[in-house]
Amino acid sequence: MDPAPSPSNMTKQRRKAMAPKVRLKHHPNLWPPFTQLAIADSPQRVVAGDGALLLRESGEPLIDAISSWWVTLHGHAHPVLAEAIAEQARSLEQVIFADFSHTPAERLAERLSTKTGLERLFFSDNGSTAVEVALKIACQWWHNNNEPRHQIIAFDGAYHGDTFGAMAVGERNLFSAPFDDKLFPVARVPWPATWWGDNDVESKEQDALRVLESCLECPTAAVILEPLLQGAGGMTMVRPEFLKQVEQRVRQSKALFIADEVLTGFGRCGDWFASHRAGITPDLMALSKGLTGGCLPMGVTMASEKIFAGFLGAEPNLTFWHGHSFTANPLGCAAANASFDLLEAEPEHFLCFEDRHRPYLEDLASHPRVQRPRLLGSVAAFDVAVEGATGYLNPIGPIIKRIAMEQGVFLRPLGQVVYLLPPLCISDLQLRHCYSTIRHALDQL
């Protein structure tokens, strides 16, 4: 007798129908991010890191030209960071952060509030949650003020993370499509990206400002943007002048101003923070990636005292009822403080990085395949001239990645956008090798 089609049987049948008959080249128990395992090559096993290098099981070193998804700030296996984490682990590895506090968290909060000009620090675990916290604080601040405002404004091409709130404010695309019906509505403003030799920047900025003005006619809780540099959206850059104009209009509307500096913070953009470099002062700032020097997962949301004051009072509903198990993890705080020490000790490493990129990028800019060269701090980028649709899935990216890998350089183009975002410690020789590898790849296309 046939067994009745139980739910588990049906799942099995469906899985059979859906799963292509391919041998997956990854570990049978792992599900890696942003990867289609049906077509992905085997990952390379990395056994160690050393400065700008990743050391593979195969024995060949590889230059990590994108700082392992933009986090590694001072280089891999940095002895100062390793020691700070080890020392902290020997005394206090974790403690609940309600009812208790500790010196590494207090020290980090003091230093970050001095550096950002935003007095209050709220901990979370990564960039997405740092953004979620900023959005929730902004919404509740209006709620607590008995003037609920509902509209959030974000920019075209934005990326703020992969949790639901962060996805909602990010650009809607292929990645968000399965969830679009669950994402709250957001008003959008064009992002007037610019590059070397761009003659239209002013008119693009004026268009964007006009859209912003009309969006702001509706009472707005917050405006969120990635100052100076949109990362995942394609390493696109805007001018400080534009951000100052945005800030002025946001202030007039009394909306709160959120800077997502998850990528741009901690020297990436040639200053401590992109907001500083642009001359703007947000009310809330999300930080992660380079916060711990890229060693440990941690996020923080900085808030001004004005915002914080809106949550003070005896009534329970004023409280910000949000928190994470690993809030203010002492190991993360120790790494962040040590990374801070390194940045303070040698600020020229990030202040002058642009000058290291510039001659190479200028040289590359004349290559017939290179369009829209642009540079900010340690981030250099350009578009490869391609036929057909541009975007994350443009096939040119994987081709360039493969050629670069053969030359010992790890690149991970965003579609047709090729960029270098190396750790600050990369040597001149290694940087030169990255550029000659890119030229080699472009010549092969």
Ligand SMILES: *Cc1c(COP(=O)(O)O)cnc(C)c1O
């Ligand atoms: C990476 C990134 C995030 C998300 O950070 P995760 O740690 O990956 O969650 C948010 N905003 C920006 C600007 C980012 O670059």
